[in-house]
Amino acid sequence: MRRHPERGTYDRGPIDAILDEALICHVGFVVDGQPFVIPTIHARDGDLLYLHGSPASRMLRTLADGVDVCVTATLLDGIVLARSVYNHSMNYRSAVVLGRARRVDDRDEKLAGLERIVEHVVPGRTRDARPPNDKELKGTLLLALPLDEASAKVRSGPPSDFDDDLGLPIWAGVLPLQVVPGAAEADPGSVNGVPLPEYVARYRR
Amino acid sequence: MRRHPERGTYDRGPIDAILDEALICHVGFVVDGQPFVIPTIHARDGDLLYLHGSPASRMLRTLADGVDVCVTATLLDGIVLARSVYNHSMNYRSAVVLGRARRVDDRDEKLAGLERIVEHVVPGRTRDARPPNDKELKGTLLLALPLDEASAKVRSGPPSDFDDDLGLPIWAGVLPLQVVPGAAEADPGSVNGVPLPEYVARYRR
Numbered sequence A, B: 001m002r003r004h005p006e007r008g009t010y011d012r013g014p015i016d017a018i019l020d021e022a023l024i025c026h027v028g029f030v031v032d033g034q035p036f037v038i039p040t041i042h043a044r045d046g047d048l049l050y051l052h053g054s055p056a057s058r059m060l061r062t063l064a065d066g067v068d069v070c071v072t073a074t075l076l077d078g079i080v081l082a083r084s085v086y087n088h089s090m091n092y093r094s095a096v097v098l099g100r101a102r103r104v105d106d107r108d109e110k111l112a113g114l115e116r117i118v119e120h121v122v123p124g125r126t127r128d129a130r131p132p133n134d135k136e137l138k139g140t141l142l143l144a145l146p147l148d149e150a151s152a153k154v155r156s157g158p159p160s161d162f163d164d165d166l167g168l169p170i171w172a173g174v175l176p177l178q179v180v181p182g183a184a185e186a187d188p189g190s191v192n193g194v195p196l197p198e199y200v201a202r203y204r205r
Helices: A012-021 A060-064 A107-122 A135-136 B012-021 B056-065 B105-119 B132-136
Strands: A024-031 A035-046 A046-051 A067-082 A091-101 A139-145 A149-156 A173-181 B024-031 B034-045 B048-053 B068-081 B090-099 B142-145 B149-155 B173-181
Touching: A012 A067, A012 A091, A012 A149, A024 A060, A024 B024, A024 B068, A035 A060, A035 B024, A035 B056, A035 B068, A035 B090, A046 A060, A060 A139, A067 B024, A067 B034, A091 A139, A091 B034, A107 A135, A107 A139, A149 B068, A149 B173, B012 B034, B012 B068, B012 B090, B012 B149, B024 B056, B034 B105, B048 B056, B048 B105, B056 B142, B090 B142, B105 B132, B105 B142, B105 B149, B142 B173
Parallel strands: none
Antiparallel strands: A024 A035, A024 A067, A035 A046, A046 A139, A067 A091, A067 A173, A091 A149, A173 B173, B024 B034, B024 B068, B034 B048, B048 B142, B068 B090, B068 B173, B090 B149
């Protein structure tokens, strides 16, 4: 946290808020010296971050070995247009978690962790969807990463131009960006008469 | 590309399209065996991916040494709600670039690369903004990563439920997601009478 330390924090409040709002994260791990960065879904449960996937996934298998991992979740809040090219920026919130994941084999914790992941993406969905059966549970690898070593970085607000540039007749400001849901598209093979659930119709992030 | 190989491609068409649409990427690099994943702005120019930042940034200084890097750009297109918890998914497009970056020191290439980055985020902006001066150029590190080793992965379309689940009275489908700009917020210190540029007012991604 050497660059722009004023933007950084180790407080769990903002860290948790970013992890909870971000739909996906990017997982970094190393295989034979080569770093890989893979997007995936996550969910926080208290002091743990859950990741899941196929037992055949290289990422999951590598992480299950307890290697060093970095998980980063980023929310893009806006484009910062300064008078100078140099001071252009982005408003964003990002959380970075370092550590080593452990494999979750306990059946109850695994069911609870997978439920957290579904509820993280679509709150309310586990009431409706068919729960995992034994075969599906075995076919899913769940990993838990402690949030012991986590930090957040946030940039917000208007551009920071140099004083000499403030009088230039150049528009400056922020263009906010938001993730917005469109109209839900029912699966063509849907059973007739199943209504669109409220948690989909009113989905907001 | 072992998991879901049908979703993967090494074709530059979709790879370039993803890199060009994504506003930010996540850069993975290794320091003393620990992977780091940091969000940053990028821009593609032909067969090169440009990254930039402060010469004081650990990420930029590490990458400038020519170490192995992984740059991943991800676009989230929708939430896939299946009948079963197990088949829930995301519609997404992601591009992964592996390689080693070189430092751009040639003044003309550096100016052109920085212009590409501004135009990548806000097309049209370089016509208006004050260009970098010599001090600012020296205060910016520009790196170029060749797109020699790149791949893309795409999931799209409706949920893929198991046949046995298709008759369940559970709503299934896709909730599309989009990045949408809000109303532009002029810098409070703006010079009077500078109109909002068209490229901001009509911004779309």
